[in-house]
Amino acid sequence: MTTPAVKMMMVYVTTPSKEVAMTLARTTVAEALVACANVIPGVTSVYQWKGKIEEDQEHVVILKTVESKVEELSSRVRSLHPAETPCFVAVPIDKISSDFGEWIVNSTKATNTQ
Amino acid sequence: MTTPAVKMMMVYVTTPSKEVAMTLARTTVAEALVACANVIPGVTSVYQWKGKIEEDQEHVVILKTVESKVEELSSRVRSLHPAETPCFVAVPIDKISSDFGEWIVNSTKATNTQ
Amino acid sequence: MTTPAVKMMMVYVTTPSKEVAMTLARTTVAEALVACANVIPGVTSVYQWKGKIEEDQEHVVILKTVESKVEELSSRVRSLHPAETPCFVAVPIDKISSDFGEWIVNSTKATNTQ
Structure with missing residues (x-):
């Protein structure tokens, strides 16, 4: 157990479907942008959009990586996310x-x- | 991708039912105490109470907000939570x-x- | 609501089964290494192993404790984890x-x- 010498982060992303979640997980792992991904199903998201409360079913993706990859990861997630x-x-x-x-x-x- | 200029937080709350979780999510979003809420179902909580290990079924609520709202959010959660x-x-x-x-x-x- | 005087942490552990997750939760609570544990089922993990993308079904365990227990908790988790x-x-x-x-x-x- 240690304080990491290289700064590391857990990245939390919400996605609208299992398909998007798994594509995002597999792609970012395959491209070595993250070491691993955990997909949590069955999440209900609540937010306000144009003055109305909206509710969506989502999958959360948790990604573990070094801080130096977070910028590139952010761009990649955006390109894969609807x-x-x-x-x-x-x-x-x-x-x-x-x-x-x-x-x-x-x-x-x-x-x-x- | 950026380091936020305004300090932001993810708040993690456990609740005893879907009903409490959704009330908490909808109310704090409607009152602009948080931008969004994610409700994770099917969570088993384990803790010790008066020397006995207890286990409860819970829903976790994850709330995203600015740090300046966390104090008020904490009071509101308490008022809504059994x-x-x-x-x-x-x-x-x-x-x-x-x-x-x-x-x-x-x-x-x-x-x-x- | 307060900034904790004693430093505290949320520890995130992945496990290959409900059985391992619950043993880990119950043992670390019983031994006062953590105050409480939340077990999240149905998580899909994605990672690369020897050049291949692997996918496993997992349970995530989230443990809340004081920082001074994290070292010992880490050893205990390792002893209980396959x-x-x-x-x-x-x-x-x-x-x-x-x-x-x-x-x-x-x-x-x-x-x-x-």
Whole structure:
């Protein structure tokens, strides 16, 4: 367990379907923009749009990566996402198990082998 | 993609039912205390109470807002939540896509139009 | 609502089954390594392993605790987890409702009464 030497983040993205969620997860992993993705199904989103409360069924995608990839990841998510303004927020990882941290660093260095 | 100029947070709340979760999501969105809410169903909570391990079925509510609303949000959640000591924790947003960040700022400025 | 005087964290762990998730939740609560655990079912994980994209069904466990317990928690999770390199990442809690914060501090002080 360690404070990561290379800054790392968990990125939280909402998507309108399982298909979009899985495409986003598989593509960003394959392109080594993230080390791994977790897709959470069955999420209900609530927000206000033009003065009305809207509710959507969504899948949340949680992506783990190094901070230096977050900018490029953000562009890639936007290109794969059908929404005009996708929810893309990143929270800092303060502590991580050492070997898992190393794995994130190595996985995001890799060139795409797909 | 940017480091938000206005400090923003993801707030994590647990609730005992879908009804409480949705009331909390709809009310805080309608009152512009948060820009959006995501409700995650089917969560099992484990904790210790008076020396016994308890397990409850819960819905998690994740709320995205500006830091300046968190105090008021906390009071509102408490008023809507049946528990004496609801789980209310906020984690910092370090990076956000620029337009989504602007949308959060604007959505939490809005007066309630409901 | 307050900035916690004692530093606190949300720890995010992925597990390969409900059984592992619940054992991990119950054990770390019983041993006062965490105040509470939330188990999220039905999560699909995507990652790259030896040049291939892999997909697993997982349960996410979210643990709330004081920072001073995270090192020991990390070792305990490793001893209970079947993976060689479990996902164990901790994000900081910046704000918390005062009484819930106190409850976390007290719950992680308690000796195991099980």
